[in-house]
Amino acid sequence: xxxxxxxxxxxxxxxxxxxxxxxxxxxxxxxxxxxxxxxxxxxxxxxxxxxxxxxxxxxxxxxxxxxxxxxxxxxxxxxxxxxxxxxxxxxxxxxxxxxxxxxxxxxxxxxxxxxxxxxxxxxxxxxxxxxxxxxxxxxxxxxxxxxxxxxxxxxxxxxxxxxxxxxxxxxxxxxxxxxxxxxxxxxxxxxxxxxxxxxxxxxxxxxxxxxxxxxxxxxxxxxxxxxxxxxxxxxxxxxxxxxxxxxxxxxxxxxxxxxxxxxxxxxxxxxxxxxxxxxxxxxxxxxxxxxxxxxxxxxxxxxxxxxxxxxxxxxxxxxxxxxxxxxxxxxxxxxxxxxxxxxxxxxxxxxxxxxxxxxxxxxxxxxxxxxxxxxxxxxxxxxxxxxxxxxxxxxxxxxxxxxxxxxxxxxxxxxxxxxxxxxxxxxxxxxxxxxxxxxxxxxxxxxxxxxxxxxxxxxxxxxxxxxxxxxxxxxxxxxxxxxxxxxxxxxxxxxxxxxxxxxxxxxxxxxxxxxxxxxxxxxxxxxxxxxxxxxxxxxxxxxxxxxxxxxxxxxxxxxxxxxxxxxxxxxxxxxxxxxxxxxxxxxxxxxxxxxxxxxxxxxxxxxxxxxxxxxxxxxxxxxxxxxxxxxxxxxxxxxxxxxxxxxxxxxxxxxxxxxxxxxxxxxxxxxxxxxxxxxxxxxxxxxxxxxxxxxxxxxxxxxxxxxxxxxx
Numbered sequence: 001x002x003x004x005x006x007x008x009x010x011x012x013x014x015x016x017x018x019x020x021x022x023x024x025x026x027x028x029x030x031x032x033x034x035x036x037x038x039x040x041x042x043x044x045x046x047x048x049x050x051x052x053x054x055x056x057x058x059x060x061x062x063x064x065x066x067x068x069x070x071x072x073x074x075x076x077x078x079x080x081x082x083x084x085x086x087x088x089x090x091x092x093x094x095x096x097x098x099x100x101x102x103x104x105x106x107x108x109x110x111x112x113x114x115x116x117x118x119x120x121x122x123x124x125x126x127x128x129x130x131x132x133x134x135x136x137x138x139x140x141x142x143x144x145x146x147x148x149x150x151x152x153x154x155x156x157x158x159x160x161x162x163x164x165x166x167x168x169x170x171x172x173x174x175x176x177x178x179x180x181x182x183x184x185x186x187x188x189x190x191x192x193x194x195x196x197x198x199x200x201x202x203x204x205x206x207x208x209x210x211x212x213x214x215x216x217x218x219x220x221x222x223x224x225x226x227x228x229x230x231x232x233x234x235x236x237x238x239x240x241x242x243x244x245x246x247x248x249x250x251x252x253x254x255x256x257x258x259x260x261x262x263x264x265x266x267x268x269x270x271x272x273x274x275x276x277x278x279x280x281x282x283x284x285x286x287x288x289x290x291x292x293x294x295x296x297x298x299x300x301x302x303x304x305x306x307x308x309x310x311x312x313x314x315x316x317x318x319x320x321x322x323x324x325x326x327x328x329x330x331x332x333x334x335x336x337x338x339x340x341x342x343x344x345x346x347x348x349x350x351x352x353x354x355x356x357x358x359x360x361x362x363x364x365x366x367x368x369x370x371x372x373x374x375x376x377x378x379x380x381x382x383x384x385x386x387x388x389x390x391x392x393x394x395x396x397x398x399x400x401x402x403x404x405x406x407x408x409x410x411x412x413x414x415x416x417x418x419x420x421x422x423x424x425x426x427x428x429x430x431x432x433x434x435x436x437x438x439x440x441x442x443x444x445x446x447x448x449x450x451x452x453x454x455x456x457x458x459x460x461x462x463x464x465x466x467x468x469x470x471x472x473x474x475x476x477x478x479x480x481x482x483x484x485x486x487x488x489x490x491x492x493x494x495x496x497x498x499x500x501x502x503x504x505x506x507x508x509x510x511x512x513x514x515x516x517x518x519x520x521x522x523x524x525x526x527x528x529x530x531x532x533x534x535x536x537x538x539x540x541x542x543x544x545x546x547x548x549x550x551x552x553x554x555x556x557x558x559x560x561x562x563x564x565x566x567x568x569x570x571x572x573x574x575x576x577x578x579x580x581x582x583x584x585x586x587x588x589x590x591x592x593x594x595x596x597x598x599x600x601x602x603x604x605x606x607x608x609x610x611x612x613x614x615x616x617x618x619x620x621x622x623x624x625x626x627x628x629x630x631x632x633x634x635x636x637x638x639x640x641x642x643x644x645x646x647x648x649x650x651x652x653x654x655x656x657x658x659x660x661x662x663x664x665x666x667x668x669x670x671x672x673x674x675x676x677x678x679x680x681x682x683x684x685x686x687x688x689x690x691x692x693x694x695x696x697x698x699x700x701x702x703x704x705x706x707x708x709x710x711x712x
Contacts, residue, residue, distance in 0.1 A: 011192055011193030012193045014186065014189050015058060018049075018190055019065075021049070022047060022066075023066055023069065025049065025174075026044065026066035027066055029045060029174075030077075034073065039163055040166070041117075042171050043066055043070060043077075043084070044084060044087050044172075045170075046175065047063045047088050048088075048176065051095065052176060053187060054193070055096075057422065059088035059089075060088050060089075063081065063085050064414045066084060067080060068081075079124060079407060081414025081415070082413045082417075083117055083120050087116055087168070089417075090116075114164045117167065118164040119157065119161065122161075126153075127410075139159045143159075194429060196430060196434065196469045197433065197467040197468065197469075198464060198465050198466045204437075207440065208433065208439075208440060224427040224432065225424060228419075228423035228424065229420060232416055232419050232423075233416075240405075240412075244405065252360075252371060255304055255371060256360035256373055256392075259302075259371060259372065259391065259392045260373040260375065262373070262390040263375035263388040266310070266388040267387075267388040269291070269294050271287070272380070274286075274291070275321055278291070278335060279336060282336065292322055292324070304392045306391050307390070309324065309332075309389050310323075312385070313352045313387060314338070317338050319336060320333040321335055323337075342363050343363075344364075352387070355378075356384075357376060361373075361374075368394075369394040370392065370393055371392045371393075371394055372390070372391050373390050430469045431473065434473050438462070438465065438467070438477060441461055442462070445458040445462060456488055458484070459485055462480065465477065527563070527564035529705055530654045530658050531560060531564055532705045533658065533695070533702065534559060534560055534563045537653060537694055538560065540695065543694070544690070546694070550646055555618075558617075559618050559650065565599070566599070566619070566651050568599045568619075569597070569600070570599075571602070572602075573591060578592075593627070593635050596624050596625070599623030599624060600620055600623055603616055618645075621648050625637070625648035628649075629652075629686045630686060630688055631684075631685050644688075649688040650691055656679065656686070657675060657702075660674075661675050672703075679692060679695070
């Protein structure tokens, strides 16, 4: 156990070192490229290295961590984390599928990485309104003839693609070269460090997934993936919604202050004593144009301020003194123009009529969706004579929010995949693979328990899983291993007892058969030979596929074992009849025939005594019906065809064959050819044709039995 823990610690340490080294390589190369002002990144070499050695999850860690650290010297680096994540996942897929062995796919891999960097990278740059390399912009402008338009965009993307093709090819070369320098044993330790059990091969993983796919409901891995995805997305949406609201509220507050500062500055610039003249005479009034020019300068100096105007509050509306022409070209009101109050301002009218200051107002009416800040213009007596209004377009703010959302999505997407990858890795190595491995081993254990060696091999396979998750899963695994070991030991004991019992049963059967045979002075080795013939016929039927449903291994063993008892009823026949040298009289023949019913009675009594035993049931069938005929002319019940138990039909052929080939006191042994002719003639009349067929086809085995007992 200590050796195993040391090995695991070393593997885990090597995986951590691989991740750290990958991050150092990425950040180091990226920083050097930036300091040298070269149009390359090389910030994926370490990602490729870590992924090729440790798998997808270490690669994801390196990818996201690299972009996070690089953001300290490149503000836009973190937004490009999705590209690094895509490169890590693609590398892991190529390595897992062993696609790099096919050299033709290596350029495909390089093109995919270039598409990520050139295609997605270009889209991200446009969305962020940031091109990291002026050379790309210059090249696209030179080729397109301008710095805008579709032609420029296509050339920019093309230039970015080829730049990334070179960049990612160099990075991949560095990463895989570093992998080749790692010793094979170290590679194995790094790869196996992520497992919490004996590492599974690709075939074993596919088998586990195939077994789990057989379940009626969803696979455990599918459920875990859905749960993790749903959880991460839900948290993202909730946190995003909360942060977006907070951001938007803060944005409105900040821009409300900007509008307020613009309005206050304008109010301080204007001469309150000139407002009446400017209102009456308009642009012709002395100083009007100079004041308007000052208002334009103020408006332009405050970012986001779209409208700037001066109004006088009256009972039935507001009258314009100044209204600057907006940047969007919207016509301005002339001095003296009066408009009614917008609905959004109605709650604030008492304060406005009183000349008080008010908070910024959000409205969506005549001027569109705007945020308005008012600053009062007061004369020397402190009386409010007009208000300066500064409007910031909420559409302008919404553009900020959209840019914020885009940046959040880009920022979080890399972390989203990393979190999901971590969840899937944890669920896989701590739950799914241990569960699947145990399920497969237990299924083999329960389905192959007829052979003790196979049973013990399955126990060893279960123990070799070496699950060490350090939690309830390991406790369950330990309990299952102990249970399997106990079951194997119990089965070994039961088999020993069963073998002992079977030997005792066989001994009793042979003893009973010997008692009968020793009363019959003319049936030497009869029970041994008939048992051998029964085995030959049963094997022949099995080989030909006859009576397949009936001929199970257990049934065949039961019939063969109980065959010696087929004449057990002769124990009730008087010696004068049983050992008579000459032909039997009709009365004596009837007595002899009664050995079938007597045998049936003896075996039924035995069955009742031992309460079961299928071999005794077949012994009863053979004892009772081995003199029945296929054509229904036999005894004791005149059964016909397949109504006669199969074991009795088999015994009928074996019994008659032995009776004809063996000498008796009332007849000599018949030649084999004549015996076979008699057996053949009885097919379909006295005997089951299929039993005769397989018996005749098995003559080599039959002759071996005859030679063994000196009849040939």
